[in-house]
Amino acid sequence: MEIFKQPVHWDNSSIYKNFEDPQIEKDIAKLQAHLDFMNSKASLFSELASLLDQAPPEFSEILPLAIECHQKEMESDILLGTISTFSRCALSINSQNQTAKDLSNRIDSLENEINKASKSFHLFLLRAPESFLESFFQDERTRPDEFILRYNRQQNDYLLSVPEEVIIEGLSYDGFHSWARLYSELAGTLKAEVDGKQLGLAELSNWLFESNRERREKAYRALNKTWKQNEISVSYVLNSIYGSRIEQAKLRSSKRPLHYLDQSCHQSRITKETLEALIQTTYKNREVGHKALRLMAQEMGEKQLGPWDTLAGSPLTTSAIPYQEALQIVISAFNEFSPDMGQFVQICADKNWIEATPTENRGAGAYCTKFINVREPRVFMTYDGSMKNVMTLAHELGHAYHSWVMRELPIGKIRYPMTLAETASIFGETLVRKALLNRAQNKQQKKEILWQDIESAANLLINIPARYEFEKNAMELRKSKSISASEFSQLTTQAWEKWYEKTLTEYNEMFWASKMHFSFSGISFYNYPYLFGYLFSLGIYAQKEKQGSNFIELYHNILKDTGRMTAEDLILKHLNQDISKPEFWQASIDLVSKSVDEYEGLS
Numbered sequence: 293m294e295i296f297k298q299p300v301h302w303d304n305s306s307i308y309k310n311f312e313d314p315q316i317e318k319d320i321a322k323l324q325a326h327l328d329f330m331n332s333k334a335s336l337f338s339e340l341a342s343l344l345d346q347a348p349p350e351f352s353e354i355l356p357l358a359i360e361c362h363q364k365e366m367e368s369d370i371l372l373g374t375i376s377t378f379s380r381c382a383l384s385i386n387s388q389n390q391t392a393k394d395l396s397n398r399i400d401s402l403e404n405e406i407n408k409a410s411k412s413f414h415l416f417l418l419r420a421p422e423s424f425l426e427s428f429f430q431d432e433r434t435r436p437d438e439f440i441l442r443y444n445r446q447q448n449d450y451l452l453s454v455p456e457e458v459i460i461e462g463l464s465y466d467g468f469h470s471w472a473r474l475y476s477e478l479a480g481t482l483k484a485e486v487d488g489k490q491l492g493l494a495e496l497s498n499w500l501f502e503s504n505r506e507r508r509e510k511a512y513r514a515l516n517k518t519w520k521q522n523e524i525s526v527s528y529v530l531n532s533i534y535g536s537r538i539e540q541a542k543l544r545s546s547k548r549p550l551h552y553l554d555q556s557c558h559q560s561r562i563t564k565e566t567l568e569a570l571i572q573t574t575y576k577n578r579e580v581g582h583k584a585l586r587l588m589a590q591e592m593g594e595k596q597l598g599p600w601d602t603l604a605g606s607p608l609t610t611s612a613i614p615y616q617e618a619l620q621i622v623i624s625a626f627n628e629f630s631p632d633m634g635q636f637v638q639i640c641a642d643k644n645w646i647e648a649t650p651t652e653n654r655g656a657g658a659y660c661t662k663f664i665n666v667r668e669p670r671v672f673m674t675y676d677g678s679m680k681n682v683m684t685l686a687h688e689l690g691h692a693y694h695s696w697v698m699r700e701l702p703i704g705k706i707r708y709p710m711t712l713a714e715t716a717s718i719f720g721e722t723l724v725r726k727a728l729l730n731r732a733q734n735k736q737q738k739k740e741i742l743w744q745d746i747e748s749a750a751n752l753l754i755n756i757p758a759r760y761e762f763e764k765n766a767m768e769l770r771k772s773k774s775i776s777a778s779e780f781s782q783l784t785t786q787a788w789e790k791w792y793e794k795t796l797t798e799y800n801e802m803f804w805a806s807k808m809h810f811s812f813s814g815i816s817f818y819n820y821p822y823l824f825g826y827l828f829s830l831g832i833y834a835q836k837e838k839q840g841s842n843f844i845e846l847y848h849n850i851l852k853d854t855g856r857m858t859a860e861d862l863i864l865k866h867l868n869q870d871i872s873k874p875e876f877w878q879a880s881i882d883l884v885s886k887s888v889d890e891y892e893g894l895s
Contacts, residue, residue: 295677296615296649301385302670303644307378307663311391316378319371323402326368330409333361338412338454344419351424361413362434366703368406373664375399384655384672385647387480387494404465411458418445436704439856447558450544460540468536468813471529475811478522480655484514493518494656501680503605505592512600512800519805523777526805530780533813534770552767556817561709561858562824565872570824573877574757578791580885581753584746585795587891591743599800602750605678606743608736612677615648622686625727626693626720630844636696637689640671645692648675648685658684660691660717667699683721683744690720697851708854710815712862714825715832716851722833739894745887752826753884754791759819761787762804780804827880828863828871834883835867 308316340351376399382392418441420428429438451457483490487510499511519526541550557564589597592607613621619641627634640646645668658673669692675681694716698706725741732738765783769775775783781801788799804810809818832850836843850866863869869876 294614295612295675300615300646300648300675301644302381302647302672304378304381304663304670307374307666311382311395316375316395319375320398320402323368323371323406326364326371327402327406327409329364330361330406330413333357334409334412337361337416338458341412341416341419341454344416344421351420352427355424355427358413358417358428359431359434361410362437365410365413366433369703370665372399372403372406376403377661377663377670381647381661381670381672384659385651386653387492387655388653401465404462408458408461411461412454415451415454415457417441418448418451436702438704440704440707443561443858449547450550452543456543464536464813468533471532472811472813475526475529475808478525479808482518482522484518486510486514492653494654497656498674498676500600500603501605501676501678503607503609503678505601505604508600508604509598512598515806516800516802519802523780523802523805526811527775527777527780529811530766530804531770531774533811534767535774536813537816538767538771552816553764556815559709559815560711560817560821560824562711562860563872566860567820569872569874570820570827570877571757571760573874573881574753574823575791577878577881577885578754578757578793580881580888581750581791582793582795583892584749584888585754585792587746587888587895588743588750590895591739596795596797598797599803602755602796603747605680606740608740608743609679613679613682614677615675618675618677618682618685621682621728622689622720622724625686625724626689628727629723633693636693640669640689640692643668645669646671646673646685646689648673650674650676658688660688660695662692662695664703667695669695679740680744680747683724686720686724687717690717693720694851694854697848698855701852701855704855706855709859710818710821711824711859712828712854714822715829715854718826718829719833719847722829735894739891742887742891742894745884746891748826749884749888752823753881754795756819756823758787758791759807759809760817760823761790763810763817763819766804777805824859827877827884828859830880830883831863831867831869831876834879 336354340354376396379392379396379399382389383396386392417425417428425441429435452460479493482493484493484496485491486496491514493515496511496515499507502508537552537555541552541555544550551564553564553567557567560567585597585602588601588604589595592601592604594601619637623634623637626637647670654674655672658671660669660671662669671685671688671692673681673684673688675685691713694708694713695706697716721744725744728741729738732741762784765787766775766780769779769783781804784804785799785801788796788803792799800806812818832847835846839846846866850862853862853865857865860871863871863876871877
C-alpha cells in the first residue's frame, strides 16, 4: 500500500520565493536600520534607566520616542521571526542545507545585536514609574503588550545595572547559547552504525516508534553507543548551560534569592506552589503510569519493557494508514467538535502548510511553527502510516489551530508559555481518539486506539517527571562542582529508579545525552510543561459534556487568553478552579486512570 499518493511538502514560496529572493536582503536591510536606530537611542535609555535608581525625573517628554522604539521592536520581531522560520523550515527538510544554515546563523547573530541594542530600552520600561506606564499604554500600538510587561516587572528585584545587563546579553550569544548550538550540530551530524550501515541519529530515532522490537533495541543500542562516544562533549554542554544559569542567579540575588525554579516558573507563568502540586500529585499516582507500562509489556508478550519499548507503536497494528486517510480521520473528528476546526485542517492541506513526506537528512520529531507576518501556521512531521503518526498529525494540527484562533489578536497577546502551549495539541489528539473509539467495530480496533492512551500515560506520568527530577538534581549538584559524564549517567539512573521503579528491564543511563531538551539554553526545565499541558488539556476536555453547546465558545476563549494571562488566572477565569491545589491535577489523573483501566478491561 502506498502511504503517499503524492509527496506532501511545504509550499513557503508565498513568504520568500527561494533563498535567492531579493526580498530577504531587503528585509535584512530593514532590520539593520532598526538596529542602527536602537543603537542610537541606547545611551539615552541607559542614562534614564540609571536615573530611576534615584529620584525619578519627569519622563513625559520622551513618551513619543518610547512608543517609536516599541514599534521598531515589533517590526523587528516580525522580520526576524519570518526569516528565521523560513530558514529553519528548510533545515527541517534537509539538515545539511548550507544556505539555510548560513541564513539562520546570520539572523541569529543579527537578533543578538538587536537584543543588545534594545536592552536599555527594556530596562527603562521595566523600571519606569507607574505614571509613565499609564501614559505609555494609552496608545493602541503599545496596549497589547501591557500584560507581559507588567508581569515581567514582578521580577524587577532581580535586575542588574544597565551595563551589566547589556554585557550578559552580549556574552550569551557566543557563550551560553553557543553550547546549545553545539549540541544541535552534534545531533544533526553524528552517525550510528546498525548492521554495517551508517545512519543519522534522527532517522535511527524513528525506529524507536516502530512495532518491530528487534529493530527498536538495535536502534536504542546504536544510539546510546554513539552518545557514549560523545559523552564528554555533551557533559561540557550541560555543565556550561547549567553553570551559566546558576551564576546568573547568584548575580541577581542581591535583593532577594533567585532560585532556578523561580526563573523556570516565571517563564511558564505558574507559581512554584502550582508546580509542586503538579509533581507531588503525579508522584502519588505513579502507579497509573506503572500499570500502563505493565499493560504495554503484556501486549508485547514480555515480562517487562526495555527502555527501547516505551515509545513503540501498537503491536496490534496490521496495516499502514495512507496519509490522505489519516488526514480525513483528523478532519472528520475535528468537524464533529466544530466545523470551523475541520475546515481549518482542510485549509492547511489545500495550501500545503503540512510537511510530512520523508526526505534525506531530515530533522527528527514533529512540531508546529508559524509565519508571524501573515499569521499562517506550518506543521512538520515524518508520516509513516502508523496510528501513532495519525495522533501526531492531530497533535500538531491542534497546535496550528491554536495559533489560527488567535490570528486576529495583536502580536503582544499571542505569545503563550510552554505550559499552555500543549492545551490545543493534546485536545486535538483527544478528539481524534474519542472519534475513532466510537467507530471501532471490534476489540482489537479499540485496543489499537487506546494504546495511544496507555503509552501517553506511561511517558507523560513517568518519563516527563523523571526528566524533571534529573534536571533538578543536576542543577543542585552543579552548584558545588562540575559534573562528569559518569555522574550525569548516575543522576539519570537515580531519577529513573525513583519514577519507573521496577517496571523496566534497565534504565537508559545515556538519556541525559540523547534528549536534546536538556541542552536548550532559551528555556530551562523543558519537561514539566508537557505534563502540565497533558493534564490541563484533559481537564478542559472533561468540561465538554458539562458545558454542552457552550463548550466550543469556552474552548476558543481559553485559547485566546493563553497569551495574556498566567496559567492560574486563566483556569480560575474559565473553569473556576485552583491549579495550585492537588484536587485539579487529581481529577485529570483520574481520567487517565480510567483510560488505562478501559484498556485492561479489553485484554
